[in-house]
Amino acid sequence: MKILSELIKLVDQNPDSIVVMRQQTEQRLPAHQHNKTQLLLVYGGIAYLQTAEKDFYIPSNHYIWIPKNYPHNLMFNTQDLYIVNIYFPEKKAVGFYDELGIYPVSKLLAEMLSFSERWQGDYFKGSWEFEFLITLKGVLSKENLKKFSIQLPTTDDKRLNALIESFRNRLNENLSLAIIARQSGMSVRSLTRLFQTKLHITFVQYLKMLRIIRAMELIKDTDLNMTEIAYEIGYSNIAAFSNNFQQLTNMRPTEFKTK
Structure with missing residues (x-):
């Protein structure tokens, strides 16, 4: 090129x-x-x-x-x-x-x-x-600053990529490991093993990062308040959303919005 x-x-x-x-x-x-x-x-x-x-x-x-x-x-x-x-x-x-x-x-x-x-x-x-x-x-x-820690592992496994794509745009739903396994025709054990062997991360960790990434986009691109954003990405508890956001980004959602 x-x-x-x-x-x-x-x-x-x-x-x-x-x-x-x-x-x-x-x-x-x-x-x-x-x-x-x-x-x-x-x-x-x-x-x-x-x-x-x-x-x-x-x-x-x-x-x-x-x-x-x-x-x-x-x-x-x-x-x-x-x-x-x-x-x-x-x-x-x-x-x-x-x-x-x-x-x-x-x-x-x-x-x-x-x-x-x-x-x-x-x-x-x-x-x-x-x-x-x-x-x-x-x-x-x-400066000894903390690293920003949202790093999504990738894979060339077509089955896993198709599965992730199937729930990437449904983050506001109840997306438990058992539900996703049932929807994909897999056992919980097989789905757990697939994430761990191909991505070296658990399903829960991957889903948490996807949700926080989407939250950052909504904070940047919409006028939704923090409670609305929390519900939009699947959190029913604003405190849990704020704590997970800080865990991955080293700042609260309100601080991220200010920046």
């Missing part, structure tokens, strides 16, 4: 430069990778980063750190999403910089990004912009 080859060329043609891109250049491209590490910041909506093993959900005012040579592709379904990509040269990454992770944009990081909001293109060692961006990169590992 021409767009993909041009993107990779722009990022990697100068191995020692830091590249800043503010256009939504990576959306809906096939899986690809870069010789540089990547800081991908998301504002105004939810982006979906797909890898061979998992789908990662990046809400507004969060960033994902992508190690070098890590195959991925980016998806989103809203037009008001704003993305910033910063690509860093990396000879040998360790610790924080060697692991893919999603984190909230702190006040300090937001201020640094605001200061550099007009920057675009390649920046080379010796320039003050380069040194500033290196400092920005160094801030990431020092």
Whole structure:
């Protein structure tokens, strides 16, 4: 694909430069990778980063750190999403910089990004912009922020994918393991084993993450209040919804709405 080859060329043609891109250049491209590490910041909506093993959900005012040579592709379904990509040269990454992770944009990081909001293109060692961006990169590992933990495992098992698709749009229903097993013509034991062997996660854990992802979308895209959103995704108890939301996102639904 021409767009993909041009993107990779722009990022990697100068191995020692830091590249800043503010256009939504990576959306809906096939899986690809870069010789540089990547800081991908998301504002105004939810982006979906797909890898061979998992789908990662990046809400507004969060960033994902992508190690070098890590195959991925980016998806989103809203037009008001704003993305910033910063690509860093990396000879040998360790610790924080060697692991893919999603984190909230702190006040300090937001201020640094605001200061550099007009920057675009390649920046080379010796320039003050380069040194500033290196400092920005160094801030990431020092903040000790909790990872955003919604990561849906994926599988090429057609039977399981069809089963998940059958209840993905029915999250407001009573979707217990026994009910789904009966509807799919399987035993509870067989369905449990299918999730564990193919996705390495329980049905309940998978369903909980699906519901919280849908809640984030409803908070972002509708005027429903929190009680209405809780019922829309299958919670009859607003406290349970709020607790599960915090468990997976490290914030309450009301805080997420404010952000």
